[in-house]
Amino acid sequence: MNTAEILAINNVSLSFGGVRALADVSLHVNQGEIFSIIGPNGAGKTSLLNSISGFYQPQQGTIHFAGVNITKLPSHKRAELGIARTFQNIELFKHMTVLDNFMLGAHIHMKAGILSGSIYWKFAEKEEVEIREPIEEIIDFLEIEHIRYQAVGQLSYGLQKRVELGRALALQPKIILMDEPMAGMTIEEKEDMVRFIIDINEERNATVVLIEHDMGVVMDISDRVAVLDFGEKIAEGTPDAVRNDENVIKAYIGGDIELAVETEGSG
Numbered sequence: 001m002n003t004a005e006i007l008a009i010n011n012v013s014l015s016f017g018g019v020r021a022l023a024d025v026s027l028h029v030n031q032g033e034i035f036s037i038i039g040p041n042g043a044g045k046t047s048l049l050n051s052i053s054g055f056y057q058p059q060q061g062t063i064h065f066a067g068v069n070i071t072k073l074p075s076h077k078r079a080e081l082g083i084a085r086t087f088q089n090i091e092l093f094k095h096m097t098v099l100d101n102f103m104l105g106a107h108i109h110m111k112a113g114i115l116s117g118s119i120y121w122k123f124a125e126k127e128e129v130e131i132r133e134p135i136e137e138i139i140d141f142l143e144i145e146h147i148r149y150q151a152v153g154q155l156s157y158g159l160q161k162r163v164e165l166g167r168a169l170a171l172q173p174k175i176i177l178m179d180e181p182m183a184g185m186t187i188e189e190k191e192d193m194v195r196f197i198i199d200i201n202e203e204r205n206a207t208v209v210l211i212e213h214d215m216g217v218v219m220d221i222s223d224r225v226a227v228l229d230f231g232e233k234i235a236e237g238t239p240d241a242v243r244n245d246e247n248v249i250k251a252y253i254g255g256d257i258e259l260a261v262e263t264e265g266s267g
């Protein structure tokens with residue numbers, strides 16, 4: 001294995017009944033990269049992320065993380081190894097405060113995911129001291145001190161997305177998988193999110209795997225990009241190489257990847 005390589009996906013295939021979500025996909029992410037996955041709706045992007053995080057179990061292929069074969073590991077074991085993710089749709093405890101959502105994320109990490117919501121509270125007090133400090137640091141990093149005691153459900157969409165990012169960061173991840181973190185955001189919210197992604201990568205030294213529809217953002221911040229189409233990887237390389245790739249241009253009919261992608265809904 002290349003020492004710079006943190007994630008190695010080899011020949012992964014995943015089907016749901018007759019639907020082939022991923023067809024023999026191989027790709028390799030280097031330590032410290034911002035690696036983006038793009039492609040039309042239904043191309044298999046979320047399925048690939050779910051296969052990395054352990055939510056989906058591919059029928060074929062292997063996935064190695066930091067040299068460890070994680071292909072058969074349950075998702076909480078992968079989280080322990082340092083794989084965190086955010087979701088396409090916000091998955092937070094809406095009635096709980098920002099702080100409690102973060103604490104829960106960190107507790108799940110410490111207790112290897114065995115805690116149900118009710119048992120959580122019994123451990124909460126004891127562990128609070130140990131995990132509070134890194135969480136305060138994340139709150140500070142994401143500039144959300146002012147909303148820490150608010151119920152998540154009452155926050156704006158952009159802030160909820162930021163809280164979800166914070167919950168993933170509470171795992172102190174080596175790699176963070178982000179599924180369309182900017183979908184549905186205002187331009188201002190997007191700019192904030194882009195800044196946080198860059199800082200997570202540069203200051204917190206996390207490798208980033210990003211699914212994003214906004215080609216401007218993808219081309220701007222990615223070290224490398226992979227393109228999926230009908231479950232197959234049709235290209236992988238630097239933003240410039242991918243943008244000019246014949247197969248990519250064909251997949252985004254019309255020849256202009258920027259224009260073609262902007263007409264996509266999120267999905």
Ligand SMILES: Nc1ncnc2c1ncn2[C@@H]1O[C@H](COP(=O)(O)OP(=O)(O)O)[C@@H](O)[C@H]1O
Binds near residue numbers: 020021039040044048
């Ligand atoms: N849990 C699931 N059950 C059945 N089919 C699924 C499931 N997840 C994804 N698929 C199918 O796999 C294909 C790829 O979906 P997805 O990975 O969500 O694509 P993308 O994120 O690129 O839009 C689609 O045809 C989708 O309907």
Ligand SMILES: [Mg+2]
Binds near residue numbers: 045046047088267
């Ligand atoms: Mg998706």
